[in-house]
Amino acid sequence: SILFTKGGSPWLAAMMKSGCDAVGLDWSADAREARRVAAGKVALQGNLDPSALFAPQKSVREAARRVLDAFGTAPGHVFNLGHGIAPQTPIDAVAALIDEVRTYSRSHRSRMAAGT
Secondary structure, three states, X not given: OEEEOOOOHHHHHHHHOOOOOEEEOOOOXXXXXXXXXXXXXXXXXXXXXXXXXXXXXXXXXXXXXHHXXXXXXXXXXXXXXXXXXXXXXXXXXXXXXXXXXXXXXXXXXXXXXXXX
């Protein structure tokens, strides 16, 4: 099960002790702090700000990389938005996001396998 609550950063430790398999993080959560608190005990999901998808595609790609970099190369992160997607979100931005996450994640895994 995935436990998500918007604005849940102050009670991340309690959420992680709830028996859930993963904690969904909204865009305001600090990914590095969440990784520290989770300590590999639960997976983390999130946490791109959905409003980032209204920026130019270059900015969307940069935002995706920032999220992936913040979570690092250790296992246990599921990339996702930090909340719901707006119906008027440009499809091209979503496609750019998906492409960037796939491409950059492969690079992350390669670095992890190489030990860098």
